[in-house]
Amino acid sequence: MLLMAVQNEEAKTVHEIATVFGARPEMLVQILHAFVQRYGFISEEAIRQIASEVNLSRADVHGVVSFYHDFRTTEPGRHVVRICQAESCQAMGSRELTSHASRQLGIDMHETTEDGQISLEPVYCLGNCACSPAVMIDEKTYGRVDKNRLDSLLQQCGGRS
């Protein structure tokens, strides 16, 4: 029953979102963004619903979802911590920072802590290269993040640290 209720709710949301953008195939990437914004990820059921809303095949929608890094298909943690892995941040120690985060949280990149609080993700450039290394937590960018600063940020996210 609960599952059905959730599915109905999703169907309603897909329809709402699709209506806002105009249910046109060319809006698919934007519709998927809005969906991820709302739910954090895109489920199989959502792909089915979205495909029917914008009149594309499931394979078409799946192809777009799997192409882009932003469209995850598994539920993320409550907070998503993205550590920049690109060259400018590498030059300022992002590799060490990443290992440190992994150690502190007990997870690797693309994983979520057991308590569901934090997901760790790589990102390739946040455009904050003059203040490397950069980290983004949810939608907020932080500059010159050393181990201490990262520890206190993780703590604010309710992570072990």
Next chain:
Amino acid sequence: MSSPVIVYVPRETAAVSMGAHEVAEKIAGLDSVTVVRNGSWGMSWLEPLIEVDTGGQRIGYGPVAAGDVESLVAAGFLQGGDHALKVGPVADIAYLKNQERWTFRRCGLIDPLSVDDYRANGGFKGLEKAFATGPEQVLEQVKTSGLRGRGGAGFPTGIKWQTVADAKGEQKYIACNADEGDSGTFSDRILMESDPLTLIEGMAIAGFAVGANKGYIYLRSEYPLTRRVFAKALTAARESGWLGENIGGSRFSFDIDVHIGAGSYVCGEETAMLESLEGKAGLIRYKPPLPAIEGLFGKPTVVNNVVTLGSVPDIIALGGDAYANYGVGRSKGTLAFQLAGNIKRGGLVEKAFGLTLRQLIEDFGGGTASGRKIRAVQIGGPLGAYFAEQHLDTRLDYEEFAKVGGMIGHGGIVVFDDTVDMAEQARFAMEFCANESCGKCTPCRIGSVRGVEVIDRILANEDREKNVNLLSELCDTMVDGSLCAMGGMTPFPVRSAVKYFPEDFKR
């Protein structure tokens, strides 16, 4: 009662990433103070750089943390009082004073969302002149200016616009590439956050010149603050009549939609970007047909980078010759260089083409942040070559850099000190390509995966000589056989690392 003192606190990603919101909140709580959220001057190492308007002069303090506000108040900063963080009148800071600002001249100076501020500083003069002189004059002036695409490819903008203007068809588009994915670059972001109306004006001028009434901006998802600021700028432009129907009282109508990217690097390539704008996976298209003939939704489309379009308003307002006076040879005008990585004074430096890499890194950048020796410099993003000490005196223009096997690209300069492991950087270049390849062509899709494996074998000392040759052949195949710059230029950082830092590959 005296009028409140104006304090500028930037609302720009770098400043905000270092705590500008918290500083603004603290200062707004003081008596007789009006906080204006300006953009950034691009002196990122000083962010948050706040400024106090002491009547004609703007006195800077930076980098300011929320915890510094109390001591700033005690020092009388609202009257320009002395404090350890005081940097003096911002306009006199050498880093800024020694630049040649054209495209970024209003960044930091104005409230980015104020149409009045924009107008008071020469805004919309270009568009008004375009309306007065007609589309053909606009095309002429852009050609005269010598402006070339600032996204990286350096294609002459005037020729591209002329092609779209000459193309048959009722519906044409302006597609602005704001998918600034190169590490070490942030000039598009700074312009869109600090002077967004310049981009709006530039796009409208492009639309007027080629006969397009619709523009799209493809903005990367990694820039959430940019998205919010720019959305407000679009509203401000519409409400003041500078966007939408009958712009500025003319008979020309033009509007802009913003699409958000989804974390794909290759979507910065123009044809992949068009696919993504159409809601599809960002697969590269074959060229020809050029986007100028068959672009977005199959219609003639101008695809230009943010900085290219943002350079246009003043080219029209002041004339193409004024812009062409800057620069050297075929590299006319200015470029917004971005100093990043291990650098003491990171930020944006807009200069005429022709200064050397050393002037940029040492005079402006002040050397490494770590204080150690510079060992390598990557120019032009993840597809750009790594350079060594002996290249620091190379002149920065498109042609000079091509001669030494590099490219200026979008102007990003990433500095590494002597702790860098260049084999690791070469391996990363291949790994990044494997991650980000769109998968359409084999040299890029498979070549990059094999590239990582071959580098691993070299580092493990397996058949060293054979594998070094194999890597070289693989690079040839990728350069010659890839459909776009992703696979076609990934060998640049790899080869340059092997060539200039061979010792790192022998362990």
